[in-house]
Amino acid sequence: MVELVRVGTRFTWLRGAAFGLQQGALAGELVLTDEGRAGIVEEMLAAFADEASTGGERAAGASGVESLIDCILRCIGALQRRAGIPVSWRSHRTLIRTVADVRVFRVALPSDQPAATERALRWVVAEVNRRATGGQAGSKDGRSSQESLEELDRMLGAHAIPGINPINIALAAYRAGIPVGRLLHDVLVLGQGRKARWMRSTITDRTSGIGLGIARNKVHTAEVLRAAGLPVPQQVVVRSPEGAVEAARALGYPVVVKPADQEQGAGVQAGLSDDAMVRIAYDAASALSRTILVERHVEGYTHRLTVFQGRVVRVMRRVAGGVVGDGVSAVATLVERRLEDEIHRRRAQRAGAPLLSLDAEALDLLARRGMGPASVPAAGEYIRLRRRDNINAGGENRPCALGDVHPANLQLAVDAAMALRLDLAGVDLIIEDVSRSWLEAGGAICEVNGQPQMGGNSHAGVLDAVVRELVGGDGRIPVHLVVCPDREDWHAGLSARLLQHGEVDGVSSRHGLVLRGARVSMPFEDALAAAQALLCRADVGSAACLMSAPDILRLGLPSDVLDSLRVADETAMSAAERGALAAIRPMIEPHLRR
Known part of the structure; x- marks a missing residue:
C-alpha cells in the first residue's frame, strides 16, 4: 500500500x-x-x-x-x-x-x-x-x-458529551470566539471570570429551578398557563384504560394520549379516533409514566417557538415522519429511500433502530387514506406515516421566518416562557397557519420545554447570537501570562506586587490563588489547573497566571487570548526553565492580543 x-x-x-x-x-x-x-x-x-x-x-x-x-x-x-x-x-x-x-x-x-x-x-x-x-x-x-x-x-x-445541545452550544461559542471550558462532564463554562456563564444542555445558571420543575410536568404547566389566561388544550388525568376511554368520549374524538412527565414526544399518540386506539395508547404511555393525560386534539401543525430572554429567536414547524411522492414510486420504495438518506441513517444509528418503517401505525394511517405499501402517491404528495411529529419519531423541523409569524403568536410564546419564569424555553404552539393570530384562528400551547433542543445546522447563526448575548459579547476578561521561576517564595512576592499595583485582582500559581492580598485556595496539581480555577471565579475581573516555561511546554496556556506576556527574572530560572523559553514562543505568539 x-x-x-x-x-x-x-x-x-x-x-x-x-x-x-x-x-x-x-x-x-x-x-x-x-x-x-x-x-x-x-x-x-x-x-x-x-x-x-x-x-x-x-x-x-x-x-x-x-x-x-x-x-x-x-x-x-x-x-x-x-x-x-x-x-x-x-x-x-x-x-x-x-x-x-x-x-x-x-x-x-x-x-x-x-x-x-x-x-x-x-x-x-x-x-x-x-x-x-x-x-x-x-x-x-x-x-x-x-x-x-x-x-x-x-x-x-463513547467520548461525546451526552445529548444534542452541549456540542451545538460549544461549537457556537467557538464560532463566536467565546472561551469554552468544562465544570463537569455535561456542564459547560462559557466565558471567563465574572463574565462566565454555566450551561447544562440549554439550562443556564439563571434558569428558574421552580419554573423548570413545572415545565417538566404537563399537568402543572397547563394549570399555570391557564391561570395566566393562555390557551391550552382541555385535558383529563386518567388512571386506567377504561378511564382513558371515558375521558376521550367526554372530550370528543379525536384525542391525544400522553404521559404527563416525559419529553421529546415519548409515549405520545395523537389523532386517536376510537376506543380501541385509546386503550392501546394508554398501555404504551403507562409503560413510561404513572400519570397519563387524555387531551382534546387540536388541529394544526406543531410550531416550536424558542424564547430567549424575552424574545423569540427562532420558529420551526414540525412535520410528522412520512414520505413525499414522485408520481412513479410506491410508498414502500419511498420509505426504503428515506432509510438510506444519510441524515436519517445517522438518527437511526443514535436511536438504535430505524425511525420510519411500514409498521402497524404506518399501515393504519395508509389505510385511512385508502392506500397501502404498493400505492403510488402523486408527485409532491405528502404521505404521513407517524401520528406524532417529533424528530425521534422520524419527523422533520422546517424553519419559519420570524417575519412570517403573526406578532400575537410571538407574544404568546414570550408570555408562556415568562409565566414559568424561564430564560430559555421552547414553546410548542399548535396552529394551522402561524401567520394568523391565535386569537382569531385558534390554537393551543401543548408544551413548554425548559430544556429545548437547539440544532446546530439549520440555525447555527441563531445559537451563535444566543451564546453571545448570554455572556455579553465574547465573555472574556483581561488575562496576563507571567513566565517565571517555579518557586513558591518568588510566586508570593510577584503576586503581592501585581495586586498592590492594581494590575489585576487575582493571581494564580500552582501554590494557590491570591485575591485581594490574601491566599484563598489550597495548592493545585499544576499551574494550569490553578489558572483555570482562577478564570472560573465569578469575582475575578482580570487575572495574572504565573507559569514556568516547562509547565507551558507540557500543559499549554490558560487562555486562548492573552492580553500580555511577561518573562520575569530569567536569571533566577533553572537551566531547564531557561532552555524551554525558546520552545514556548511559537506556542504563545498566536495567542497574544494584537
Missing part, C-alpha cells in the same frame, strides 16, 4: 491552548510524501463528514502537500464533531524539515478528548493511504470503508 502520510513522533496532549488553537491540543508530527493530492481527503470530507466547505478552508497559495495536510486536519476534526465531540475548526501545521520528497510537519489538532482525537487521526491516515492505492475497497481486516467508519463513530461516540 502506498503511504502518502504516516504518523511521525508520538502525539502528546496539551490540556491548555497552544499554537493558535481555541482549546486543548493534540500535538505531534505527520510525515507526507510529495505525491499527495488534496482531492483524496476532500472526497472523504464530502462523503463522511459533511463539512466539505465548513470551518477553516485551504490556505491561500498552499502547495499540493500543504493542501493535503490541511484537508487531513479538517477531516480529523469533522469526524469528531460528527460523533458529538466538541472540537473547534482551528488547527495548526508548520513544515519543520524536508528530506528529498518527504516533508515533516509539526501539527496541533483541537482536542477535547485526546483518545478520541488520536483514534480519528489514525483512521484518517489509514483511509487516505487506502484511497491512494486507487480506492481499493475494504480495510486490512476485510471491512469496507463504510463499516470501518461506522465502527469509528461508535468508538468516538
Whole structure:
C-alpha cells in the first residue's frame, strides 16, 4: 500500500491552548510524501463528514502537500464533531524539515478528548493511504470503508458529551470566539471570570429551578398557563384504560394520549379516533409514566417557538415522519429511500433502530387514506406515516421566518416562557397557519420545554447570537501570562506586587490563588489547573497566571487570548526553565492580543 502520510513522533496532549488553537491540543508530527493530492481527503470530507466547505478552508497559495495536510486536519476534526465531540475548526501545521520528497510537519489538532482525537487521526491516515492505492475497497481486516467508519463513530461516540445541545452550544461559542471550558462532564463554562456563564444542555445558571420543575410536568404547566389566561388544550388525568376511554368520549374524538412527565414526544399518540386506539395508547404511555393525560386534539401543525430572554429567536414547524411522492414510486420504495438518506441513517444509528418503517401505525394511517405499501402517491404528495411529529419519531423541523409569524403568536410564546419564569424555553404552539393570530384562528400551547433542543445546522447563526448575548459579547476578561521561576517564595512576592499595583485582582500559581492580598485556595496539581480555577471565579475581573516555561511546554496556556506576556527574572530560572523559553514562543505568539 502506498503511504502518502504516516504518523511521525508520538502525539502528546496539551490540556491548555497552544499554537493558535481555541482549546486543548493534540500535538505531534505527520510525515507526507510529495505525491499527495488534496482531492483524496476532500472526497472523504464530502462523503463522511459533511463539512466539505465548513470551518477553516485551504490556505491561500498552499502547495499540493500543504493542501493535503490541511484537508487531513479538517477531516480529523469533522469526524469528531460528527460523533458529538466538541472540537473547534482551528488547527495548526508548520513544515519543520524536508528530506528529498518527504516533508515533516509539526501539527496541533483541537482536542477535547485526546483518545478520541488520536483514534480519528489514525483512521484518517489509514483511509487516505487506502484511497491512494486507487480506492481499493475494504480495510486490512476485510471491512469496507463504510463499516470501518461506522465502527469509528461508535468508538468516538463513547467520548461525546451526552445529548444534542452541549456540542451545538460549544461549537457556537467557538464560532463566536467565546472561551469554552468544562465544570463537569455535561456542564459547560462559557466565558471567563465574572463574565462566565454555566450551561447544562440549554439550562443556564439563571434558569428558574421552580419554573423548570413545572415545565417538566404537563399537568402543572397547563394549570399555570391557564391561570395566566393562555390557551391550552382541555385535558383529563386518567388512571386506567377504561378511564382513558371515558375521558376521550367526554372530550370528543379525536384525542391525544400522553404521559404527563416525559419529553421529546415519548409515549405520545395523537389523532386517536376510537376506543380501541385509546386503550392501546394508554398501555404504551403507562409503560413510561404513572400519570397519563387524555387531551382534546387540536388541529394544526406543531410550531416550536424558542424564547430567549424575552424574545423569540427562532420558529420551526414540525412535520410528522412520512414520505413525499414522485408520481412513479410506491410508498414502500419511498420509505426504503428515506432509510438510506444519510441524515436519517445517522438518527437511526443514535436511536438504535430505524425511525420510519411500514409498521402497524404506518399501515393504519395508509389505510385511512385508502392506500397501502404498493400505492403510488402523486408527485409532491405528502404521505404521513407517524401520528406524532417529533424528530425521534422520524419527523422533520422546517424553519419559519420570524417575519412570517403573526406578532400575537410571538407574544404568546414570550408570555408562556415568562409565566414559568424561564430564560430559555421552547414553546410548542399548535396552529394551522402561524401567520394568523391565535386569537382569531385558534390554537393551543401543548408544551413548554425548559430544556429545548437547539440544532446546530439549520440555525447555527441563531445559537451563535444566543451564546453571545448570554455572556455579553465574547465573555472574556483581561488575562496576563507571567513566565517565571517555579518557586513558591518568588510566586508570593510577584503576586503581592501585581495586586498592590492594581494590575489585576487575582493571581494564580500552582501554590494557590491570591485575591485581594490574601491566599484563598489550597495548592493545585499544576499551574494550569490553578489558572483555570482562577478564570472560573465569578469575582475575578482580570487575572495574572504565573507559569514556568516547562509547565507551558507540557500543559499549554490558560487562555486562548492573552492580553500580555511577561518573562520575569530569567536569571533566577533553572537551566531547564531557561532552555524551554525558546520552545514556548511559537506556542504563545498566536495567542497574544494584537
